[in-house]
Every structure is written in structure tokens, then in C-alpha cells.
Amino acid sequence: MxxxxxxLTGFVSQMxxxxxxxLIGGMALAAFGxxxxxxxxxxxxxxxxxxxxxxxxxxxxxRAADIVELAxxxxxxxxxxxxxxxxxxxxxxxxxxxxxxxxMATAGLFGAVSASTLAASMAMLDEExxxxxxxxxxxYPFMDIAALVTAIVLARLSAERKAAANISGQPGGAAALTxxxxxxxxxxxxxxxxxxxxxxxxAISALLLGLALGIFARPDSVYESFYDILFRxxxxxxxxxxxxxxxxxxxxxxxxxxxxVAYGLLAPLVHGVFGxxxxxxxxxxxxxSGGGVVLLAVMxxxxxxxxxxxxxxxxxPEANPSSYVGTSxxxxxxxxxxxxxxxxxxxxMFIGV
Amino acid sequence: xYQATKIVIITERTILDVVTKLIEQGGATGYTHVEAGGKxxxxxxxxxxxxxxxxxANVKIEAIVRDKAKAEAIITxxxxxYFQNYSGIAYVEPVxxxxxxxxxx
Numbered sequence: 001m002x003x004x005x006x007x008l009t010g011f012v013s014q015m016x017x018x019x020x021x022x023l024i025g026g027m028a029l030a031a032f033g034x035x036x037x038x039x040x041x042x043x044x045x046x047x048x049x050x051x052x053x054x055x056x057x058x059x060x061x062x063r064a065a066d067i068v069e070l071a072x073x074x075x076x077x078x079x080x081x082x083x084x085x086x087x088x089x090x091x092x093x094x095x096x097x098x099x100x101x102x103x104m105a106t107a108g109l110f111g112a113v114s115a116s117t118l119a120a121s122m123a124m125l126d127e128e129x130x131x132x133x134x135x136x137x138x139x140y141p142f143m144d145i146a147a148l149v150t151a152i153v154l155a156r157l158s159a160e161r162k163a164a165a166n167i168s169g170q171p172g173g174a175a176a177l178t179x180x181x182x183x184x185x186x187x188x189x190x191x192x193x194x195x196x197x198x199x200x201x202x203a204i205s206a207l208l209l210g211l212a213l214g215i216f217a218r219p220d221s222v223y224e225s226f227y228d229i230l231f232r233x234x235x236x237x238x239x240x241x242x243x244x245x246x247x248x249x250x251x252x253x254x255x256x257x258x259x260x261v262a263y264g265l266l267a268p269l270v271h272g273v274f275g276x277x278x279x280x281x282x283x284x285x286x287x288x289s290g291g292g293v294v295l296l297a298v299m300x301x302x303x304x305x306x307x308x309x310x311x312x313x314x315x316x317p318e319a320n321p322s323s324y325v326g327t328s329x330x331x332x333x334x335x336x337x338x339x340x341x342x343x344x345x346x347x348x349m350f351i352g353v
Numbered sequence: 354x355y356q357a358t359k360i361v362i363i364t365e366r367t368i369l370d371v372v373t374k375l376i377e378q379g380g381a382t383g384y385t386h387v388e389a390g391g392k393x394x395x396x397x398x399x400x401x402x403x404x405x406x407x408x409x410a411n412v413k414i415e416a417i418v419r420d421k422a423k424a425e426a427i428i429t430x431x432x433x434x435y436f437q438n439y440s441g442i443a444y445v446e447p448v449x450x451x452x453x454x455x456x457x458x
Binding site: 037040043241242245248249252255305306308309310313314317318321322325329 | 365367395396402403404405406407408409435438439
């Protein structure tokens, strides 16, 4: 009983912290029908600055980290990304009213990482004074790319199987020829195309640039005097935007199956547990910090809402964007952000932070 | 004034690059695109609030060609390539142009 009260009071005090309060404020504004608009270039710029901050910070720390300390969590992050997509294939894809390609696109987004959610969790850990490995931002692309590539490849393979089954039913014809050509240009080429597209996406390219600058240049002065200082204020604006956006995207969900609502609400918590478990495992091997475990859980719980959707729209045109964007931005992101305190409490219980 | 045909394509912003490529391949010497919003079979798309992901944003693309058959061939190729999976509206309009040499390859 005491534990439940502790969790509840902890939760309420977290709600009052800037990160969650601005998110909830944004949702309330949108629900109230406010005319407030924050223009597209503004949040694109904010997301870019946050990613540069995360990338630069990680790059600067990578210089000091040793390779094993870095490689074990990176592999864990990639495996968690793949596990989330496979889990989606076993759950969401089997629910009523959900097509295989829509399920894979949705699971891919949920496996991918949200820059805003990751930044929010870093800010919350900073506020609590909980330490975490500086290089954690470098794990982002591993989970993000692993999840998107797995989802797209699985969706493509299942579409090909279906097409092959259709052709054997009705031999010959022009349809058989075009489909044959479609998967004639091997899977390796498809994966290369997806990787290129992912690396060129706004989020990953900004993050990688930050990482590279952090590792190969000496950007410490500009990092400390600019990026690190602006970080928290900009994050509060982004949280407001995410809250408003979540509310706006919820209306998309009215047009798709109920299964997405259940997935959007529950999957972030299950995925967070995957990430948390992987984090504990890494903790056993390399002495990964409690804060690091929290951030790995948050990355797993989060779902991509800015860089993932365009990649999926290009790679899986048959998938309905209303279902995956609605589920991710409308439900996945707010649930993931609101669950951050849960991972902090769990990390405290399991290893102490 | 000279007779010409204007192609209008309203579609998703994510495929702007590939659609304009088809327009150029079809023989147009240029094109204009603007952010678009509106309502159709896939619901309301807002130009002011396109959503943070960008996949719900639309564009309106216009191009002028001298030859009507060319215009029809362009919108047919765009429609066949993308309109099954992406939202799209395409039509042609007769227009009068001032400088025909601008629109000839």
C-alpha cells in the first residue's frame, strides 16, 4: 500500500514539473479549441536544436567512453527496436480490422525513437539530479534504424508472399510480370534504400552531425554556452506543441479500427518494460547507470512522430498514415512521456539511482 | 494570346519530388507548387496545421504545356503511379499564355 501511495505522490509531483505540465497544458489548449498556432518552422528548428544538443553531448562523451561500455548498450538498443516490431507483428497485426502493412508501419513507428520524448526524459533526470551516461544519445539511431528497417522489410516480405499466392491462383498476365520485377531487385537493395532514406531524414542527420562534431571537433564551448542553456526552455515549448498535436491527431483515430487505440495506450508501457529489462541486463554486464536504464526504457517506450512517418510513407505507400500517425502522435507519444516517472521509480526500486 | 493547357495536381507533399519528375519527363518545361489544404475522400488536410510529421501535408502543383495530349499523358502517368496509395486530384484546364516560347522544349 505504501508503495502505491509513494508512486501516486511521486506521479503528482512529476506532473507539476515543467516537462509534463507543458504537455498537459498543450492538450488542454487544443481540447478547448484554442486558436494558438506555433508555426511549422519554429518546431522544426526546436527539434533540430534539441537533436544537436543530444548529439553534441553524446559525441563529447563518446570521446572518453571505452568501446565495450558503448557497444553493449548499442547492441541492446538495436535488439529492443527489433523486438518491439516483432511484438507488434504478434499482437497488433492479429487484431480485427488491422492489415499486416498498417500493423508493421505502426509497430515500426513505436519501435523508432522520439527525439522530444528522449529530450524530455533527459531534462527530468537532470532535474532530479540522477546521473546517466553522456553517450546515451548515441544509442538513438541504433534503436530507431533497427526498428524502421525491420518493420519495412517484414511488411514488404509479407506483401510479396501475398502477391505470390495471388499469382499462383491466376497464372500469367501482366500483374505477375510487374510484381516479379518488384521483388526482382533484391532485398539487399531495398534495405540499402531504406537505410539511405533514414540517414537522410531530418532527425537522424541532425543527430549524427551533432555526434560527429562532438567526437571529431571541440564544440564544448558552444555546447555549454548555447545548446545546453537553451535546451530546457525550448523543450517546454516543444512539449506544448506535442500536447496540441496529440489532441489534433486523436481525431484521425476515429476513422481507424479500435485495435489501434488499445495498442497506442498499452504498447508504450510494454515496450518500456522491454527497454528496462535490456537496461538491467546491460547494467549487470557493464555497470550501466540507473539513469541510463531509465533512458533506454524511455527510448523503447517512445514512438517516432517527426522523422519516422515520412520514411514509412515513402517505403510503405499502401499503409494508411491516419492509422500509424494517429496512433503514434495521438496516443503513443503522450503515454510515453507521461510514463517517464514510472521508469524513474522502477529504476530506483531495482538498482537505486 | 496563345492557347495552351494547364495541368493541376493536388497531392501529398511527401511525393512532390517524384511527381514533378514525371511532369518534367512528360515534356513540361517547368512547374509551380504551393502548400495546399482542403477536404476530400481522405478527410481534412490543413495547410496551416499540417501536423508535425509532414505526411498529412498537401501541395498543389501546376504546370503549363502547349499540347493537350501531352497534358493528359502527364496526369495519366502520375495517377497510375501514385494515386492508388496517395491522395490525389488531377485535372487540366485550357489557358491563354503570353509567351509560347517559354513552354516549348
